[in-house]
Amino acid sequence: MKHKAVILGNNYYIGLSTIRCLGIEGVHTVAVDYSEEDRYGAASKYCSEKVIVPHYKKEPNAFIQALIEYAKNQEEKPVLIPCHDSYLEAIDAHLDQLKEYYLLPQTQQGLATQVINKDTLHALALEKGIKVPESVSIDDENLREIVNEKIHFPCLVKPVDSPSFMRVFRTKIFKVYNMNELDEAVLKAKEANLDVFIQRIIPGFDDHMYTFDAYLNQDSKVTHWTTAQKLRQYPINFGASVYTIQRYVPELYEVGSKFLEAIQYKGFGEIEFKKDAETGDFYLIEINARITNFNHLLYKVGLNFPYITYRELIGDPLPPKAIKATTNRAFWYAYEDILAVKGYLKTKQLSFGQVFKSFFRPKAYAIWSWKDPKPLLVFLKSRIGKLSRFKQGGRDHAS
Structure with a gap:
């Protein structure tokens, strides 16, 4: 295939999965990063x-120019696939x-930025x-009244720009239990020059988180889709998927496809929903406008979204496909799931028996592959090296 696939961001398993999904189909994959550090996705044989x-x-300007210069030297236009929100914004x-x-x-x-920006996304929804x-703006003159009467404690202080918030605070949100904590959280965000808003917590455990994963063609019509259910996240309760299963939930197609088509969305998109434990209603939480964390699970159940993207963009689209059955296959990111399980057990949100039983499913691993083992070895070497440096730094500080 003459068109290369340029994958941005290979220091995380999303980039690794994307490389594998394309390479296994014979696509020339190009791992593009700003550093060699933690670049285990680029260690793939694909x-x-x-x-x-x-x-x-x-x-930023030099980054864009470098991408342009690379493309100019290619025989055909490459397909560009970002695997992180920051690359997507750029x-x-x-x-x-x-x-x-x-x-x-x-x-x-502007549309991609609009849907990953929580403020504009909620207005659009x-x-x-x-x-x-x-939700309520922190600048609303009736903030305290609205929080006490409609939002209630505990509630969330959420960022408008998630990638920037994550870079500063290493967490997706602040959960606050009273007005003093809310004031402190808002002050932290202001001092970091980050915009935030206050949001109600939809009742329900982490297994009330669901996703609608879809590809929309250049006519903004859903051609490929499935649904999934998160079982565990890290950090627990408000983190990323570490143990997620594919589960058929037809209501999510009705809501998700209608919304994405209405806003003229194109390409792969994932809507995260939370099902209200009290009413059964699904609430839109956020959109991932780039390849998702559990892409390897989607590949395993029959939807190779990076390749679906590639084929449509080179003018040779794959036939439409939907997974309208529950395969029960699970995505598992063992490294962070171990930490998540520790948190769930400590807070008594899950029992050991519940965790143990959950593992008896066919799995799609985040990093490990029998056919492509090197990325895991590079990943482990990097983690061991960081741990050693951390311990050495602790000894040096103590001395």
């Missing part, structure tokens, strides 16, 4: 080429430039009649 570029945030900000040199699913500049958790 990685055809490795490129280092300037940092997307520290040198691409969206320079979409008009990049689409001259790359094949990209999204053609409307309300406009289209989709339920979202009740």
Whole structure:
């Protein structure tokens, strides 16, 4: 295949999974990163080429120029696939430039940023009649009254820009239990120059989190889709998937496809929903506008979304497909699930028996593959090295 696939961000298992999904189909894969550190995705045998570029945030213009220069030297336009929100934002900000040199699913500049921005996403969802958790701006003059009467404690202090918030605080949200804690959380965000808002917690354990995973073609029509249910997250309660199963939930197709098609979305998208334990209603929580954490699970159940993307963009689309049955296959990121399980047991949200029984399912592993073992070895070497440096630093400090 003459069109190469340029994968941005290979220091996480999303990039690794994307490389595998494309490489196994014979696509020339190009791992693009700003550093060699933790670059275990590029260690895959399915990685055809490795490129280092300037940092997307520290040198954004140089980063974009490096991508353009690379594309100019190719026989055909490469397909560009970001595997992290920060790369997605950088691409969206320079979409008009990049689409001259790359094949990209999204053609409307600003839409990707709009759907990953919590503030604009919720406004968009309300406009289209989709339920979202009740929220209030920190600048609302009736903030305290609204929190006490409609939001209630505990509640969430959530970022408008999740990637920036994660970089600063290493957590997705602040959970607060009273007005003093709320004030402290808001002050922290203000001091970091980050916009936040207050949101109601939808009742229900982590297994009330569901996803609608879909691909929309250039006519903004859903062509491929499935649904999934999270069982465990890390950090617990408000983190990323570490143990998720594919489960058929037809209601999510009705809500999810209607919304994504209405906003003229294109390419792969994942809507996260939470099912209210008291009412049974599904609330839209967020959208991942890039390949998802449990992409390998989706591949295992029959939906190779990176390849679906690639084939449509080169003008040779795959036939439509939907998984309308529960396979019960599980995505498992063992490294963080161990930490999650420890947290669930400590807080008595799960019992040892519940955790033990959950493992008796066919699995899709985040990093491990019998056919491609090297990325796991590189990952483990990196983690052992970091642990050694941490311990050495502790001894040096003590002395």
